[in-house]
Amino acid sequence: MGKVEVKDLLDAGVHFGHLTRKWDPNMAPYIYMERNGIHIINLYKTAAKIEETSQALHKIAASGKKILFVATKKQAKDIVAEKAGAVNMPYITERWPGGMLTNFVTIRKAVKKMAAIDRMKKDGTFNSLSKKERLQVDRQRAKLEKNLGSISDMTRLPGALFVVDIKREHIAIKEAQKLNIPIFAMVDTNSDPRQVDYLIPSNDDASKSIDKILSLVTSAINDGLTERKSEKAGNKKPETPKAEAKVAPVEAAATQEEE
Known part of the structure; x- marks a missing residue:
């Protein structure tokens, strides 16, 4: 990931905070x-925080774990769906x-239900249902798809x-805190940064910001995924025959000391 340019952040309006009276x-x-009654965010601090956040997200992605993106506000939804997707x-x-x-188990059950409906459609079971039942199943599938x-x-x-917007997504924040899942977030001037582990002080209302x-953080995630792929590919090297792999005990001790 390249260096974060303050000018780019400025052009995207990342520095506009909330009204001063609404601040935290x-x-x-x-x-x-x-x-003019609005707080202006220090973009040098934002740039430093983006780099810190990106490094941490890079590591998580490289370790093979998933990063769940949460943004239900109108101006963030499509961007998040596109970038995270x-x-x-x-x-x-x-x-x-x-x-x-x-309550992840229950959520997994709902996802499995979705998969079961898809199987029914594939193997023809779905067609043997009455028209009314088919409509019910379709509705259920659409609802599950929308939410999950x-x-x-x-x-x-x-x-x-x-x-994106920790005030709005406070339920998600609480659940993650309960389970000690690290929280990364865009935090605006009206929110409490102490609720998250990695914050990016930024305008969380404007779609440009x-x-x-999101372009910057998903680029770091992508780098992490690429690193994971190349490491996996590298691990598939042919194994060295056992006899060659043995190092004389004295040499082995010496190399360990050097490390």
């Missing part, structure tokens, strides 16, 4: 100044299903959460 005092270290990460953009993390479609591949709890930040 815990965001003070990330605020540069006040202009592009790097094969699960996302919630409709409504946070209560218990999504704390993007997480159908998530067979275990995510390694991290990435949230959301797009910019």
Whole structure:
């Protein structure tokens, strides 16, 4: 991932915070100044935080764990679906299903139900149902798809959460905290940064700003996935015959000491 340019962040309007009266005092270290009653975010701090966040997300992706993206606000939904989808990460953009993390087993059951309906359609069982039953099944499938479609591949709890607007997604934040799942988030001047593990102080309302930040973090995730792929490919080297693999005990001790 290349260096984060402050100018790019400025062009995307990442620096516009909320009205000063709506601020959360815990965001003070990330605020540069006040202009026309609005807090302006210090973009040098934002750039540093993006780099820190990106490194951590890179590691999580390289370890093979999933990062669940959460953004249900109108201006973030499509961007998140597109960016997270592009790097094969699960996302919630409709409504946070209560218990999504704390009651993961139940959520998995709903996802399995979706898969079962798909099987019925494939093997012809679906066609043997009455018209009314087919309609009910279709409706159920559509509802499940809307709420859980993007997480159908998530067979275990995510390694991290990435949230846009922690005030709005407070239920998701609480569940992740309960389970000690690391939380990454775009945090605006009206939110409490202490609720997350990795924050990116930024404008979480404008689609241009959301797009910019998400492009940067998903690019880091993509690098992590690429690294994982090449490591996997590298591990498939032919094994060395056992006899060659043995190092004389004295040499082995010496090399260990050098390390």
